[in-house]
Amino acid sequence: MRILKVQLYDSFSETAFGGNVAGVVFEPPDNNNMDDQVRQSIAKELAAPTTGFLRHLELNRYSLRFFSPSAEMNMCGHVIVGAFAAALDEGMVELNTSGFAEAVAVTAAGEIPVRVSRDPCGLPRVEMMQRLPLFESFELNWRKFAGFIGLREEQLNKDLPMGIASTGLRHLFVGVKTVDTLSKMTLNNEALFSFSKNAGVDTIGVYALYSGQNNPTLRLRDLCHGVGNPEESASGTTNGALACHLTNAGVLSADNLGEVNVLAEMGVEMGRPSLVRTKLKVNDQGEIRAVQVGGCAFKTLSGKFYY
Numbered sequence: 608m609r610i611l612k613v614q615l616y617d618s619f620s621e622t623a624f625g626g627n628v629a630g631v632v633f634e635p636p637d638n639n640n641m642d643d644q645v646r647q648s649i650a651k652e653l654a655a656p657t658t659g660f661l662r663h664l665e666l667n668r669y670s671l672r673f674f675s676p677s678a679e680m681n682m683c684g685h686v687i688v689g690a691f692a693a694a695l696d697e698g699m700v701e702l703n704t705s706g707f708a709e710a711v712a713v714t715a716a717g718e719i720p721v722r723v724s725r726d727p728c729g730l731p732r733v734e735m736m737q738r739l740p741l742f743e744s745f746e747l748n749w750r751k752f753a754g755f756i757g758l759r760e761e762q763l764n765k766d767l768p769m770g771i772a773s774t775g776l777r778h779l780f781v782g783v784k785t786v787d788t789l790s791k792m793t794l795n796n797e798a799l800f801s802f803s804k805n806a807g808v809d810t811i812g813v814y815a816l817y818s819g820q821n822n823p824t825l826r827l828r829d830l831c832h833g834v835g836n837p838e839e840s841a842s843g844t845t846n847g848a849l850a851c852h853l854t855n856a857g858v859l860s861a862d863n864l865g866e867v868n869v870l871a872e873m874g875v876e877m878g879r880p881s882l883v884r885t886k887l888k889v890n891d892q893g894e895i896r897a898v899q900v901g902g903c904a905f906k907t908l909s910g911k912f913y914y
Contacts, residue, residue: 611912615655616689619841619873619881619902621730626874626881626905627841629689630658632912633697634670643679649912650674656831656839659686663699667710677835680809682716682775684735684843684900691723692731692904716775726903734901735843737774740851745770745779745806752781755802756813756830757793767816768856772848774898776809776834780852786815786826790876794830796837803833810834812845816858823870823882824859825849840874841881843900850885851895861889 612633620626630653634641641660650658654676662670671690673683691710694700700708700723707724712735720736747769753760767782783789792813803811811830817823829845830838850869853859859867867887874881881902888897 609914611649611914613653613910613912614693614906615653615908616692616904616906617879618685618688618692618904619843619883620879620905621726621728621903623905623907625879626902627685627839627879628655628907629686629904630655631686631690631693632658632660633693634660634662636663645914646672646674647679649914651676652912656836657683657686659683659690661690661694664713667700667708669694669710669712671712671714673714675835679715680776680834682714682719682844684737684845684847685839685841687712687719687721687735688733688843688902688904691721691733692906695723695725695731696906722901730903730905732901732903734899737844737847737898737900739774740848740855740895740898741773742852742855743771747781752802755795755798757795758783758788758791762788762791764815767814768852768858770852771808772852772855774844774847774851776844776848777807778810778812778845778848779806779808780812780814780849783813783815786817789813789815789826789828792828792876794837796832799830799832799837803830808833810839810842810845812849814849823872825869826872826875828876829873838877840877840879841883841902842873843883843902846871846873846883846885847898847900850887851898854887854889854895861887861893865889865891
């Protein structure tokens with residue numbers, strides 16, 4: 608019989624029952640021979656939207672693999688938040704005298720720099736750097752897509768940029784006219800699974816902007832049929848890509864420090880409210896030169912997995 612320490616965190620939340628559930632499985636440092644089918648079976652058994660398998664490599668470097676209940680993923684932002692919150696709580700990561708620690712997540716999507724600290728209430732706060740964005744155009748049948756999410760075509764906002772953006776995973780972004788429209792969506796999951804597969808996208812981000820100088824900036828629903836989940840209540844990868852998408856299209860602009868700061872609501876319609884913060888660095892030519900996404904995490908479960 609083998610035993611692994613496991614934990615659950617509500618990522619991008621400061622309380623229980625919010626954010627997105629991240630499973631965290633601690634693998635021993637010498638455990639480089641675990642069969643991927645075992646990892647997949649553990650992720651299915653834990654039944655979190657995504658489970659991360661964390662292994663300390665050397666110094667501040669950690670291997671991190673991501674498994675939904677049905678498939679491995681190259682990248683998962685909310686699990687990076689949960690995994691490094693767990694590493695901090697377990698003493699695997701120690702804060703310096705300035706109150707933070709820097710680490711590197713070695714993932715299938717590349718090496719992800721991570722900054723770990725604690726918020727004023729003592730909760731772990733994790734900020735991750737994402738890859739620079741890639742953008743693609745997309746031909747959308749607006750009427751059919753509206754039907755897939757239970758809306759009328761006129762409820763979609765064709766004035767907001769629609770297309771594919773990626774900082775690790777491929778996301779299709781489609782805007783709607785009002786924040787309230789998001790609560791009216793009813794998902795045709797069978798159609799969305801097929802659509803996502805045919806389009807080759809990992810998630811579909813349906814979003815609406817708040818008007819004026821409101822805080823937060825936007826609300827987002829993340830339909831994750833491409834990776835096996837109908838919807839997730841918080842996602843770092845999706846928010847990083849969406850902030851880049853809106854900045855690239857000129858909807859958002861940098862301040863006089865060359866920064867774009869976005870506070871996004873997610874999970875409201877699922878009863879798991881989440882807050883995700885994204886910061887972009889933009890140069891004088893308007894090019895995005897850095898993508899940082901972060902939030903807090905709240906531990907809800909700690910135990911052992913026997914197999």
